[in-house]
Amino acid sequence: VSEGQPSPGVPIDDTDEQLMAAFVRGSAEAFSTLFARYRQPVYAFFCRRMTDRSHAEELAQETFLAILRARDRYEATALFRTWLYAIALRILRSWRRKAAFRAVFSGTLPVDREPADPRATGSDFVLRDAVRRLDRIDREVLLLREFEELSYAEIATVLGIPVNTVRSRLFRARTALRELLETRPAPSQPGLAKLEEHV
Amino acid sequence: MKTLDHPVAPEEIMAMLDEELSTTERQAVLAHLSQCAECAALRLRFESTSHALAEWQIPAAPETLRSAVEEAAAAKSERPSKPRRRLPRMAWAVGGTLGVAAALVVLVNVFPDRFAEHKMAAVTPPLQVTHGENLATFGGASPAAGKNGLLHAPAVHPEENLLRLENQLAASAPRDRFKGRMAELAVAPDPNQTAEGYGGGGGGGRAPLPALAPPQAPMIAREVSLTILVKNIPHARTALDGILSSHAGYAATLNVNTPESGSPSIVASLRIPAPQLDSALACLRTLGQVEAEAQSGEEVTQQHEDLVARLLNARETEDRLRAILAQRAGKMNEILEVEEQISQTRGEIEQMEAEQTALEHRVDYVMVDLQLTEQYEARLTGQPTAIGTQMRNALVTGIRDAGSSLLGLALLIEEIGPAILVWVAILGFPAWIVWRRYRRAQARF
Numbered sequence: 001v002s003e004g005q006p007s008p009g010v011p012i013d014d015t016d017e018q019l020m021a022a023f024v025r026g027s028a029e030a031f032s033t034l035f036a037r038y039r040q041p042v043y044a045f046f047c048r049r050m051t052d053r054s055h056a057e058e059l060a061q062e063t064f065l066a067i068l069r070a071r072d073r074y075e076a077t078a079l080f081r082t083w084l085y086a087i088a089l090r091i092l093r094s095w096r097r098k099a100a101f102r103a104v105f106s107g108t109l110p111v112d113r114e115p116a117d118p119r120a121t122g123s124d125f126v127l128r129d130a131v132r133r134l135d136r137i138d139r140e141v142l143l144l145r146e147f148e149e150l151s152y153a154e155i156a157t158v159l160g161i162p163v164n165t166v167r168s169r170l171f172r173a174r175t176a177l178r179e180l181l182e183t184r185p186a187p188s189q190p191g192l193a194k195l196e197e198h199v
Numbered sequence: 200m201k202t203l204d205h206p207v208a209p210e211e212i213m214a215m216l217d218e219e220l221s222t223t224e225r226q227a228v229l230a231h232l233s234q235c236a237e238c239a240a241l242r243l244r245f246e247s248t249s250h251a252l253a254e255w256q257i258p259a260a261p262e263t264l265r266s267a268v269e270e271a272a273a274a275k276s277e278r279p280s281k282p283r284r285r286l287p288r289m290a291w292a293v294g295g296t297l298g299v300a301a302a303l304v305v306l307v308n309v310f311p312d313r314f315a316e317h318k319m320a321a322v323t324p325p326l327q328v329t330h331g332e333n334l335a336t337f338g339g340a341s342p343a344a345g346k347n348g349l350l351h352a353p354a355v356h357p358e359e360n361l362l363r364l365e366n367q368l369a370a371s372a373p374r375d376r377f378k379g380r381m382a383e384l385a386v387a388p389d390p391n392q393t394a395e396g397y398g399g400g401g402g403g404g405r406a407p408l409p410a411l412a413p414p415q416a417p418m419i420a421r422e423v424s425l426t427i428l429v430k431n432i433p434h435a436r437t438a439l440d441g442i443l444s445s446h447a448g449y450a451a452t453l454n455v456n457t458p459e460s461g462s463p464s465i466v467a468s469l470r471i472p473a474p475q476l477d478s479a480l481a482c483l484r485t486l487g488q489v490e491a492e493a494q495s496g497e498e499v500t501q502q503h504e505d506l507v508a509r510l511l512n513a514r515e516t517e518d519r520l521r522a523i524l525a526q527r528a529g530k531m532n533e534i535l536e537v538e539e540q541i542s543q544t545r546g547e548i549e550q551m552e553a554e555q556t557a558l559e560h561r562v563d564y565v566m567v568d569l570q571l572t573e574q575y576e577a578r579l580t581g582q583p584t585a586i587g588t589q590m591r592n593a594l595v596t597g598i599r600d601a602g603s604s605l606l607g608l609a610l611l612i613e614e615i616g617p618a619i620l621v622w623v624a625i626l627g628f629p630a631w632i633v634w635r636r637y638r639r640a641q642a643r644f
Contacts, residue, residue: 031272035265043260057264064268100640104633127255136642145217146252152219167219171210178248 016080024071035064038084041148045088048128048143059095063088082154085144089158130180138173141166205238207231212242216249418503419496420561421473423480424568429487432463432573439467439571442482446475448564462575469567476565486571503558510551517544 014022014030016037022030042063046056066087074083131139140159144150152170156163207228214220215228232239429435436455443449448471457463471479520541524534584592 028272035268035272039260039264039268040257043264044257047257048255053258057261060260061264061267065271068271096641100637103640104636123251123254124256127252146249147255152214152217167210167214170217171213174213174245174248177252178244181248181251 017076020074020080021076024074031068034067034080038081039064042084042088045085045148046092048131048147049092055095059088059091062091066091078157079154081148082150082157085148085150086158089140126181130177133180134173134176135169137161138169138176141169142173142177145170205231205235207235207238209238209241212238213245216242216245417498417500418558418562420499420558421476421494421496421565422568423476423495423565424491424493425480425483425489426491426570426572427483427487428490429571429573432457432465432571435486435571435573436465438486439465439483439569442479443469443471446479446482447472448475448479451566462573464573465569465571467569467571469569470564471567473563473565476567479567483567483569490572499558499562503555503562506551506555506558510548510555513544513548513551517541517548520544 014033016034019030019034023034039060043056043060046059047053050056050059063084067084070087131143134142137159141155144155144158145152150158152163152166155166155170159166161169211220211224211228212232215225220228232242427435432455439450448469451468451470453465453467455463455465520537523529524537524541527534529537
């Protein structure tokens with residue numbers, strides 16, 4: 001598995017579904033190519049939804065392991081990325097449930113802000129904070145559309161809601177996000193500097 | 200921005216930017232945007248929001264992610280996946296086992312009698328009876344003897360089978376045992392003779408031992424239970440009376456039941472002289488189809504011997520007391536005391552004599568519990584009820600049942616409601632706290 005480099009013997013222009021079919025037939029190179037394509041998107045998927053990067057890495061790893069395990073059950077009835085993000089979302093929800101359950105009895109609730117990261121910019125913080133304030137489903141629809149670039153129909157499949165609901169929730173999320181971003185100080189403003197000191 | 204003022208909805212502008220519209224719809228939206236400044240501004244705001252989100256940068260995935268997945272993939276490729284047939288095969292095995300178990304459970308529950316019968320047959324082998332032998336151990340009956348001479352025990356308790364075996368052994372060699380027992384008891388056949396002997400001996404020594412009583416066969420108190428399905432109860436009743444009179448038997452109890460819906464029946468407890476039992480049972484079996492038959496016997500020889508011995512002792516005591524009284528050698532108080540003793544002993548003797556009579560009667564007369572049931576035949580009774588009446592009756596019954604159900608529900612709520620309220624009051628608040636914390640934690644993750 002090499003970052004961004006297709007494996008030898010696997011055509012670079014193969015679609016995800018063709019690669020997955022080859023992987024089901026036993027081609028390890030096909031899985032390597034899929035991993036190279038989706039390693040960063042899956043990692044980013046979790047990073048945008050949780051504050052702890054180590055947890056994001058752990059869940060990304062778990063997602064690919066789930067694909068390895070579920071290879072024999074894969075049926076090419078939907079796009080590979082729809083299937084992939086559905087698995088990732090399921091793993092994320094499961095982790096959230098367990099973490100919330102543990103937090104109830106351990107009394108350690110997660111912090112609202114992400115830990116200090118020297119690579120994080122001010123706009124990252126503002127965006128994360130604004131997105132966090134959205135309604136849960138609205139936020140998921142928005143993230144799947146903006147970052148995972150799923151179509152409305154794919155989002156509906158992944159979340160199990162009607163396409164019209166996806167459309168209306170996406171509109172509501174974008175409107176709410178715009179208002180949140182307009183009311184918050186810009187990264188270059190003094191208010192943001194104080195927030196950055198916090199993180 | 201109101202939809203009524205614009206032919207294009209804001210969501211359609213957003214969908215156009217997301218390339219979710221058809222070509223025709225897209226052209227319509229673009230045409231409107233070229234004319235409407237408000238909608239064009241909305242489009243710019245959507246685009247600026249997307250551009251702002253695009254600034255959210257995520258660092259590159261760490262190398263550890265790649266190594267972990269590589270290891271797992273290598274392990275997966277080394278270990279070929281199992282064929283999918285295994286799961287169905289295992290499912291078949293588990294399902295088959297469960298199915299067989301369920302079938303066994305159903306069989307045991309649906310046919311408990313047959314199961315018990317087979318189980319009993321496996322535990323107790325059939326008793327071998329010589330053909331023509333009149334089952335001396337049972338006092339002459341061999342009711343279940345088949346043509347092949349095998350006596351099958353239908354649904355009989357194991358203890359009864361043991362009793363039969365015991366009786367067979369007793370029939371083969373009962374006399375020696377009985378002799379020894381009689382010698383121990385030193386039985387005097389004639390009480391008067393014994394009294395004279397005691398009187399003649401001056402009351403100090405025992406009378407000379409009388410001759411041994413002749414050996415007796417074991418005494419068996421038998422009971423028979425018979426269930427017969429007959430075609431006509433009145434005819435069966437007449438035949439039953441004839442059987443009783445011809446075999447010198449009688450009915451201790453007899454109940455005739457004639458329910459309105461159901462089969463009439465007769466439940467009787469008969470007493471048949473033991474020697475007549477075989478022929479009487481044979482006649483009873485001709486009344487109809489025998490559905491169940493069971494026989495049991497209780498050996499009361501020992502009990503009878505004990506009773507006889509105690510009776511003899513009591514009579515001896517009475518005789519000695521009478522001899523003392525005849526001498527009139529003591530004071531008045533002593534004489535009165537002797538008379539009182541005689542009276543008490545006489546009472547005991549009479550009680551034991553009654554017991555002996557009852558015991559011997561049990562041996563002489565076999566108790567036969569008989570149940571005659573008529574084959575049920577549905578009959579049209581009177582004129583059929585009108586459909587309207589039946590529907591009305593059904594409606595009334597339904598309303599009554601509904602009321603009963605509601606009443607039962609109300610009573611149940613009244614009965615368990617306070618307890619539930621108490622527990623809700625105790626557990627509700629902590630549960631609400633936990634649930635709130637859970638929701639809050641879930642919202643934060």
